[in-house]
């Protein structure tokens with residue numbers, strides 16, 4: 001897994017921003033340098049030796065107006081469309097911001113919804129059309145290496161078109177203050193080879209894996225006995241609850257709780273037992289009353305949900 005520098009564009013939408021920033025920084029620096037040179041030259045001169053009208057009208061009005069007008073036209077032409085038209089081969093992904101996690105949806109060939117959370121897998125090289133909204137307050141979707149940021153508004157769909165050049169993993173972050181745990185509302189975009197992506201999507205479409213080891217079976221029972229299913233859906237095991245992330249394939253994800261913890265056995269146990277210590281205010285209670293064996297069993301079952 002590579003998490004490249006934030007300034008390294010990994011797709012064409014981000015590259016357009018990189019080009020614009022490069023030209024603005026370089027141009028701004030060049031103009032600044034010229035002005036400083038002229039200032040230095042003028043310092044030793046007598047008053048009256050400078051052609052004031054030429055400099056004021058030319059350098060103060062004509063030059064900035066021409067430069068700013070040209071830059072304005074060019075940056076507008078480089079700005080992505082507000083309502084982009086998805087190319088025919090685009091993959092459509094729905095993302096809904098919640099305080100403080102991301103619900104992610106795909107559609108299979110038959111039109112059924114495939115749900116995951118906090119991690120968006122995409123095929124490298126193919127355009128991806130994101131339909132973004134929010135379930136509560138305003139959030140903002142931002143994965144700097146792939147595209148610019150765009151607000152996620154309750155009751156309104158916003159769109160973003162992006163494409164990753166090659167396989168890789170990039171971290172994104174909610175970019176609009178949305179409450180106490182805004183800082184722990186990260187997400188990951190994982191671009192895969194197209195064939196690997198299709199295999200992943202098919203696996204995500206399946207209901208939860210059967211719990212075969214006895215400990216995993218005990219974990220599934222404890223999950224139900226503790227009413228985790230009041231908020232979490234596990235397709236094939238529980239009914240549709242949507243207050244928390246869909247856990248059908250939670251074991252296949254890299255992180256827990258929107259980039260807060262690594263998705264390891266220790267991470268899962270720490271999360272379930274100490275939610276309010278790890279991410280205080282998160283809309284899940286701490287289960288610190290669970291004994292170690294139960295906690296371990298739940299974690300084993302969740303880890304096996306690949």
Ligand SMILES: [Cu+2]
Nearest residue numbers: 174176178182
């Ligand atoms: Cu936020």
